[in-house]
Amino acid sequence: MVLAACAAPAAVVFAAFWLLPMVQLVMLPASRGAATYFVVLTEPRYLQSLVQTTLLSAAVTMVSLVVAAAVGLYLGRRSFAGRRLLLAVLTLPLSFPGVIVGFFVILIGGRQGPFASFTDAVIGERITFAYGVTGLFLAYVYFSLPRAIASFTAVVERMEHELEEAARSLGARRWHIVRDVWWPALQPTALAIGAILFATAMGAFGTAFTLASRYEVLPITIYNEFTNYANFALAASLSITLGLMTWAVLFVARRFGGSAIGAGA
C-alpha cells in the first residue's frame, strides 16, 4: 500500500540504526545476571543519582515553565521595535550544545569569574557556585528557557484577548485572571513543553560533564560506569532505566496533552 511505502524508508533507517542495535544493548545486562536490570533499585548510589536527577529535572522544568510563561505573556501581546530581535536572542541558546552552557557557568561562577571577584570585593572571599548544584541548576535553566519561551510566545500570540478584556472590565483581580484566563489557555502548551524540558534535562550529559559537578546526575553515573574498566552491562542497565522513565513521562504528557507536542517549535 502507498502509505506503507511512504513510511518504509523511515522504518528501515530507524530499525537498522536504532531499534536493532538497542535490542542488542538491552541484552547486555543479562550477561551479568537478570538482577543487573534492577541495579538502579538495589544499589543506593544509583538510586540516589536517579532521584537527584529527577528532582533537578523537575525543579528546572517548573521554574522554566513559570518564567517562560511570564516572558511569553509579555512578548506575545506586544509589538515594539526590536521585538523580533529580542525573541531571536532569547531563543539563541537552542542551538548551543550543552557544553557551552556549562562553560558559561564556569565563566561567570568559577574561580576567575566576575561573581567571585564581586564576592571577593564585598566579603573578602571568592565564592564559586559553578561546581555545585546551583551551577548545574542555572545551566539547565539556561538551556530550557529558550525552548519554552518560543512555544509560549507563539501560543500567547494566538490567544484570545476578548476574554481577558471582559474579565478585567468586570473587575476581576489579577490572580483570577491568571487562574481563569491565562492558565487554561496555556496549560496544553505547558504540558507539552514541560515534558520535553523534563526529558531533555534527564538526559543531559554535556553540561554536567563540562561542569564536573559535585551533584551527580544519572548520565554522568552512566559515564562513570562506562569508563570504569568498560563496564558496559551496568551502563546499559542504567541507560534502560533512564530511557524508560523519560519515555513514560513523555507518554503520559502526550496522553493528557493531545498531540500538541512537536507541533510547535
Next chain:
Amino acid sequence: MNFFPSRFLKAAAVAFGLLASASAMAQTAICYNCPPEWADWASQLRAIKDKTGITVPPDNKNSGQTLAQLVAEKASPVADMAYYGVTFGIQAKKEGVTAAYKPAGWAEIPDGMKDPEGHWFTIHSGTLGFMVNVDALKGKPVPRSWADLLKPEYKGLVGYLDPASAFVGYVGAVAVNNARGGSLDNFGPAVEWFKALKKNEPIVPKQTSYARVLSGEIAILLDYDFNAYRAKYKDKANVEFVIPAEGTVVVPYVMSAVAKGPNAASGQKALDFILSNEGQAIWANAFLRPVRTSAISKEAQARFLPASEYARARTVDYGRMAEVQKAFSDRYLREAQ
C-alpha cells in the same frame, strides 16, 4: 512548484558522498589519549610528523575512556595505539585489545616496566604531587602535606582528576593512601581522606586540566611533576611542585599497539619513534623521566627537585595496583563522591 529540484538533490548527494568517505590520509596513525596539553604531547606529535611523516591527531580522552572505547570497538578498532597509565595497560591486555609489539629500544626498558610479550611498555614515568599555582593562592601558604590540603583555608582551591576514570586520579588515591598508612589491600585511609576533602569543595575534572591550573581556575591540582615543571619552566607560570611530606608514588605511563588497528604499520613506526633517542629526549625536555634513562640531559635533570625530596616517592607493585583498581573505583564512587 516542485519542492525538491533535482539539482538540490544531486548537490546533497555529493555532499553526502564527501562526508561518507573515510579519512583518506596517506600516513596517519590514530592515538587514543594523546592530549596536547599533557606531558607535552603537542611537541611529541609535531616531532613524529616532522621526522617520520606520520600524522597523529591529538585526542583528549583519559585512560578510562580510552580503555572503554577500545573495548567497545574491539571488533574493528579505530585506534592504532593507546597511551594510558600502567594499570589500564595491564587491564587492556586482559581484555584482549592490545597487540604484541616490541619497538626499537625494547631492550633498554627495565623488566618491571614492560609486558614480557610486548602488549604494553613504559614510555615515561612521573611522580605525583601538588601542582600549585602560587599566584592563585593569593597569599596563602603553599601546602606541603596531604594533611594540609584538608585545612579550611584551602576551600575551593583544590582539584583532583576523577579517580574512577583517570589514571592520575587513581594514582593520587594510591599515593595518599600509602602516605597515610594504608596499603593496596586497604584503601580505608584514602577514602577517609577524600571524604574529609569534600568539605573543602574540591573540583573533580575528568580530563587533563593543565591549562586550568595555569589560568588559576584550579589553584592546587594533584598532578605529576612533569606537568608542574613544564608550567614553571616552559610556560613561565608561577607554579610550584610539592612532594607531600608524608610521601608519594612514582608511576609509569605506558603505550600499547592496538590489536587489529587500521594503520598498524604507521602506528608501529610512531611507537618506534617515541622510544627512540629523539622521542625520549622530548620527554626528558618536558621533564618526564624517560624510560630510557640515557636520554635525559644534565640540564633537564637540574630542573627537577633535589633527590632528597624524591626520596619520599616510592614505587608500587603495579600489577597489584591493577588488580585492586576496580574495587577501589567502586568504593570511591560509592562512598567518597
Next chain:
Amino acid sequence: MKTAQRGRVDTPVLLAITVAVTLFTVLPMLVSITAGLTNNFSRGLASGLTTRWIEEVWALYGSTAWRSVLLALACVVVGLLVGVPCAWALARSQTRAARLFEEVLTLPVAVPGLASALALILAYGQIRGFRQSFAFILVGHVVFTLPFMVRTVSAAFARDDLQSLDEAARSLGASFMQRFLGVLVPAVAPSIVAGSLMVFTLSVGEFNLTWMLHTPLTRTLPVGLADSYASMRIEIGSAYTLVFFIVILPILWGMQALARWIENTHGSSPGARR
C-alpha cells in the same frame, strides 16, 4: 499577526521578569565573547584585546566548524527524504501499527545518547569504512532528529482541509507522486521548514551521541568545544565559542529568514494566524 494592542494595563512584573531573563541569557554570551578577545581573562579588559586566541583556535579546531555545518545539512536532507513521506503516512493511517510506530520513533529522544551510541558501535563498529567516516555520526544524528521532523510535519499533514485537497486532486486523475509533490508538500511547506530548522539546530549542537561516535579524525564542533573547555585556557574556550557564534548564527538566521520567506510566499497555513 494581531491587531493593535490596546494600551496594556499593569504587567510591570512581567516586564521585570522579561528584562531579568534577557540579562540572564545575554550576559554570559557577552562575557564569553569578551573573554575570547582578551589577553588574560583573570586580569580582564585591562590586559588588552587580541585576536591571537581566535587564530590559535582556528588552527587547532577550525575544521570542526565546517564539519558540523555540513553534517547538520546532510542530516536535514536525510530527514526530509525519509521523514516527510513517513509523516504523511502516519498522519493518514488509522491503524494501531502506525500509532505504535509513532511512539517507538520517539524513543531515541528518551534514551541517553551514550547508550544509543554504544549500541551503534557494538552493532556496526566492524564495518571499518563506515565506522571511521562521518556517515557514522550522521546516522546517529538522523535517528535522534527524525521524531522531531516527523511529528512537526505529520501534525500539519493531519489537517482536514488537506484531505479534501488531496481528494479533489485524486478525483481529477492526478497520480500519487503528482499529488504528493505538487499539492501536499507545498501545503505543509511552513511545517517542513520549521522541522528542518529544528533538525539543523539539534544536529549542530548534538553532543551526547557524537561524543562516543566520533574518532580523532571526525571531530565535530561540540566535541571540540568540550575538549577545549576541559583542557585549554578559558580564553581559548571563549574564542572557540566565539567562532561557533560567527559560523553558526548567520546560517541559522539565514534559514530563519528563508523560513519566513517561504511562509509568506506560500501563504500562511490555515488556522495559524487570524
